[in-house]
Amino acid sequence: MFTLEKRPSPSQFWIWATPVLAVALTMLAGGGLFALLGKNPVDAIRTIFWDPLFGEFAFYLRGQLLVKAGPLILIAVGLSLGFRAGIWNIGAEGQYIMGAIFGAGVGLAMFPTESRWIFPVMIVAGAFGGWLWAMIPAILKTRFNTNEILVSLMLVYVAQTILSKAATGFLRNPEGMGFPGSRNFSSFPAARNTDLIAGSGMHWGVVAAFITVIAAYVLLQRHILGFQIKLAGQAPRAARFAGVAPTRLVVMCLGISGALAGLAGMFEVTGPAGQVTIDFASGYGFTAIIVAFLGRLNPLGILLAGLVMALTYVGGEMASTNLGLPSAAIQAFQGMLLFFLLAVDLLSNYRIRFLKGRAV
């Protein structure tokens, strides 16, 4: 048996060591899971975590890492601000979809005009779409005290039906011979989100993610708004005492996270995805929740966590093609990572004392 003893102050060492420990434990448990599926666990773990970085095809896969990490980081940084303030936007997937639809819609409306203003306008439209979708739970929460968790999540399902309507209806490619899916952005250079350096995977979305990480870091470390966000999450009554208006904070946090998710969707649809399709939404909005926690809700941590999570995606695909590991295994693997993270998190706030066991 053991007892938990609350530390007087959170341990700085464990705050940074817990994510590493969680990843290690997940590798162990994941290896067990893969073994159960009849795969060689060492091969599987190596394929997922080593090969994309240093294996035979690393030159290509490293770029893929950035492609996957970009939207994850962008969304997770936004979510982390809300999570810190105790505002739980878990509908980023919906905001991501709406950002893609708004961004792509504005772009496609101008097809085939060529102007260098088209892409910037699409960026604004994408952010606006995500922001708008996040404003629904924000306003319902501030006006009617409605739970933002449930509303933002319900709106994911609504966004998905709008997405399928877009792909089969109002955004469908008029020259697509009736097949669902919009015009492909690869045939629309002014609206395309291309690799800035060919083959690097470094597109505008990745750049935006890096900028966001820096901005969020400065906000949280140096700015009074960042302080208020942290305060509201840790001690809501103390925040009101400090003059923080809860309504403003809800609108701000949901707005930022919605706009960032919208941006991620817009960059994805015009770049890696290329077009609006029914199955465009691949779950980045949900995986970003894991990324936010794995990064300890700290922007720099999220940067690293986004890359680790991207590794599991890219490596997972490799393992799926090379070893026949089911792709669902990676999803379970990611969920497991969050479990371990939450479990070992206690080390930063509590000390574990083992009671002297009597010799039996």
Added chain:
Amino acid sequence: MTTGTELLRIDGVTKAYPGVVANDNVSFAIQTGEVHALLGENGAGKSTLVKMIYGLVKPDSGTMRLHGQPYAPSQPSAARTAGVAMVFQHFSLFEALNVAENVALGMENPPPMRELAARIKSVSEEYGLPLDPARMVGDLSAGERQRVEIVRCLLQDPKLLIMDEPTSVLTPQEVDILFKTLRQLAAEGTAILYISHKLEEIRALCDEATILRRGKVVGTCTPRDVSAKEMAELMVGAVLTPPARAASRDWGDATPALEVTGLSAPSPIPFGTSLKDISFSVDRGEVLGIAGVAGNGQDELLLALSGELRGAAGMVKHKGAPIGDTGPNARRAMGFVAAPEDRLGHAAAPDMSLVENALLSGTIRKGLTRKGFINWGATKAWAAEIVAQYDVRTPGTWVAARALSGGNLQKFLMGRELSQAPEVVIINQPTWGVDAAAAAFIRQEILNRASDGAAVVVISQDLDDLLVVSDRFAALNEGRLTPPRPTKGLTVEEIGLMMGGAHGMEVAHNG
């Protein structure tokens, strides 16, 4: 008082927590029918000791005997079965449940609800503590809540009744009624272990006293035979000087620094008390003391004055300017500072460092931000200054607020507010849970601020606080404020009546 047989004997009990020995080789005994005081300051180890008797905590070493038999309750239900009952100071009632349900939860084998309700009615009336079993506890006053706890204990025919600081939630008149009930119980043979740090009460009620200091028994006495001063010195371990106040002076202001007129506001707190038509004014250099039993609108009044609870502009005026609709930071800019009662969670963020907690309320008046960007250097320097000036015992300013002891944190928070050169000071419960030395220090600081020319409102449930610091005195009762009166010359009876008298309680009829 006839001395009965020995009921409970505590022998060499020790209990240590990491970093602190809560009880160090504590021994004493209680006879049947005796009212035994356990006297000590906050943090002296009284609570830990009674928790061991009630089975909530296990001693590291030492023995207890009940009726001469070894007694080691593994959990409260074992203690209850053995005839030990306890009235808690905090945390033992459920606001959203009714009286009967609350009583049932504290009993081992409660009868069916209908029968229980009938028994609650009869027992509560027998002891002069009338209660309606169907009422929601959240709607009861603090005194009525205590009755629920007492009745819950009485229904189990306790041999030993433990009372933890029972009078802190009562008016003086209610205290008299409680004492009558307790004497009646003692006469019937029930032993009572009475925990308090209020000396006069102990002298009025108790037969024997055991005095604890820093976990150790430092003395025993028969309270009626010794003076309060002797007991105080045993309890505190030092002679304390009462705070000094500067002679009052006229600041020559035409309008009062703070004026409240017809302040009414619904409570934002669940089961809270709404404020009803409150009016008072405070001049520069003056201290207004506001008394009242817990839960009569103290928290709400602080919120309304600090700006967390806004109302019509004209309800609160600063130097004649209406400010009732402004928020906390706007008021800080005008010179207001406020110190809420609840230190961890309201006045301070428990997991944040002292530096961050300094920033929490000092941003405006200390100019700690520029264009929204925080000047951490200045904030750190100020936090260190508070620590030095207010004698806060801490390893450093990077320590989380929750790591400080209650008294040290209170000194830090008082320092944070009082060192902002305030014009209007509002404090709720300045010395709650603080040891005597720190309390004296805090009272002195409040008086110093008043002599610097600040208008001060001190809300407190501790009459000692108010009688020492305030020039004028008022009391909150069910959200209403009595007209303030000069403190000098007020008697305890008058104060008690201002606080609401006995809240409809009947005097115990001996039967």
Added chain:
Amino acid sequence: MDLSSINPAVLIASLMVAAVPIMLAAIGELVVEKSGVLNLGVEGMMIIGAICGFITAVETGSPFLGFIGGAVGAAVLSLIFALLTQVLQANQVATGLALTLFGLGLSSLMGQGYVGIKPPATGMVPFGPLADIPVLGRVLFRHDPMVYISIGIIAAVWATLKFTRMGLIIRAVGESHDAAHALGYKVTRIRVLAILFGGAMAGLGGAYLSLIRVPQWTDGVTAGAGWIALAIVVFASWRPWRVLIGAYLFGGISVLQLNLQVANVPIPPEYLSMSPYVITIIVLVIMSSGRGRAALNAPAALGQNFHAAR
């Protein structure tokens, strides 16, 4: 458009079926929340229940064992939640989300070999001649046993919470864990048991989806039913019988929109299929804007972790 194809008796009968999964999951979550714990992992537990129930039923050929398997599977998953939040003091919101994300992944992994299989059929409860009463027989007496069992569970939870000591203790723990602890109740143990019950109920609901309501296994078969169950607990303001009303209301909407789609009503099918989610949001807004009452009935300690300090 042909609304005459919609038969009210069939509609009511099928809404009773459609309501069962969310009713079960919601009543389980109600008990969990009454004990002061917010488990947002209902969706994950439901889908694990769906796949465990499906596998058990297919492998054993017995729908009854299938339901047991679903309940056990989800309860095991909820045990992870209990361990993390009650023992290891993890944040309840985050852990609930983790449960859902993990459940969705694991279920899809477990269901690899079971796509496209038909589960063994669950029979109707034989009510004999009662089933032949016109209209009423179709509505009330031609259902599988789970329809009646789920209503029975609602009644049992209601009676337990209202009349028994166990119910009183559960409510007390959810109201103030500090007070309950001071009186000597084992807060953690009570909450863990409540979480297990919630898990088992969500599992039953999930198994009902894959065994009777759909009935087959597809990835993501719950499609947000777990989240709607959470919303229904709020809608019901933590009162058991209102869970029944909420589930029937929601079941009605989802059945009706399907019927309207079949009847070729001139509303795009996408908008019809999003209607249950939109209506859930509207209902949540109405319930929460009535401020105070619903909020006051929420357990006071909901979502707060308990750690016995001293």
